[in-house]
Amino acid sequence: MLTDQIKSLDLPPMPQVAARVMKIDESQVSVSAEQIKNIIQADLALSTKILKLANSAFYSRGNKITNLSQAIALLGFKTVKGLSLLVSSASLVPKKGNFKIMKELWMRSVLTALIAKILAERIDKEKMNDEIFMVGLLRQIGKSIMANQFTEEYAICYNMSAEATDEEKLNQLETMKWQFTSLDASVFAMRSWNFPSELIEAAKVYRYKIDDAVAIERAQPMLLPVILAEYIVLLGGYTDTAKVTGKLAEKLYAEFSRLCLVYKIDDARKKYYIEELRQVIRQDSFYTFCGELFTN
Numbered sequence: 001m002l003t004d005q006i007k008s009l010d011l012p013p014m015p016q017v018a019a020r021v022m023k024i025d026e027s028q029v030s031v032s033a034e035q036i037k038n039i040i041q042a043d044l045a046l047s048t049k050i051l052k053l054a055n056s057a058f059y060s061r062g063n064k065i066t067n068l069s070q071a072i073a074l075l076g077f078k079t080v081k082g083l084s085l086l087v088s089s090a091s092l093v094p095k096k097g098n099f100k101i102m103k104e105l106w107m108r109s110v111l112t113a114l115i116a117k118i119l120a121e122r123i124d125k126e127k128m129n130d131e132i133f134m135v136g137l138l139r140q141i142g143k144s145i146m147a148n149q150f151t152e153e154y155a156i157c158y159n160m161s162a163e164a165t166d167e168e169k170l171n172q173l174e175t176m177k178w179q180f181t182s183l184d185a186s187v188f189a190m191r192s193w194n195f196p197s198e199l200i201e202a203a204k205v206y207r208y209k210i211d212d213a214v215a216i217e218r219a220q221p222m223l224l225p226v227i228l229a230e231y232i233v234l235l236g237g238y239t240d241t242a243k244v245t246g247k248l249a250e251k252l253y254a255e256f257s258r259l260c261l262v263y264k265i266d267d268a269r270k271k272y273y274i275e276e277l278r279q280v281i282r283q284d285s286f287y288t289f290c291g292e293l294f295t296n
Contacts (some may be wrong), residue, residue, distance in 0.1 A: 009185060009189075016090050017046060017084060018088035039127060046117070048284060056286035101119060103294055105144045109137050113136030116228070117129045119137060124220065135222050135223065142182035162248060165242050165248065202222065202226065205220070207230060213258065228260065256270070
């Protein structure tokens with residue numbers, strides 16, 4: 001439930017590019033592709049960033065992409081749309097407050113989105129992998145909003161919850177301090193920005209409170225890959241700054257393993273996602289450039 005207190009949050013404005021891109025009707029692909037090309041090419045800096053991301057190994061698969069038309073032809077409208085929203089969303093994460101915390105939260109979201117997209121392709125959800133990418137990128141935006149607005153207080157909550165890796169503890173602390181949680185803040189922000197309903201619904205789910213994963217999978221087919229990716233980022237220490245150890249690691253791994261049953265992900269595959277995929281992702285220029293998006 002969104003309380004009166006949450007209405008005092010100072011939200012960053014929705015980027016105009018993101019707002020225009022999200023309104024594009026995807027039902028007519030040829031028309032949509034032309035629309036997004038016109039939106040992007042009007043901004044030289046944005047065009048440059050999109051092409052740089054498109055030429056990362058993660059997307060290009062060895063194909064040199066030199067212009068937006070080629071990017072749309074090779075990658076598809078939905079992927080280019082996702083890249084546009086990725087670049088735009090960097091401006092939704094305030095770069096004030098505690099820079100270390102803000103950068104960490106941004107990279108967790110980027111890595112979650114990236115891993116969720118990879119998972120989607122391996123569990124027969126490749127047709128919705130771009131939507132899953134966006135859920136992963138924006139589901140936790142409330143943390144960044146609160147960390148920016150309540151710099152000192154949120155830093156205390158962040159540190160007391162093992163750098164926000166213990167989300168159950170973090171949400172308890174948030175509720176005690178503000179009477180709402182960072183996921184509530186995500187929902188409030190997305191509603192204020194008129195985001196699609198599937199993004200808003202995804203932000204409402206507390207990963208440690210999932211009792212019936214199969215029911216969640218049926219109701220929100222884009223959500224579980226994202227939540228699995230959130231666990232992988234934390235358990236694998238993907239950002240190099242937050243390390244989950246001891247009883248918390250055991251707790252998170254147990255929760256992660258229970259959700260893996262939905263997709264029949266075995267121990268060998270879990271080990272790969274937590275221990276080996278990290279190196280593949282970090283060697284890709286996509287990862288490096290996503291970090292640059294936050295600092296530029």
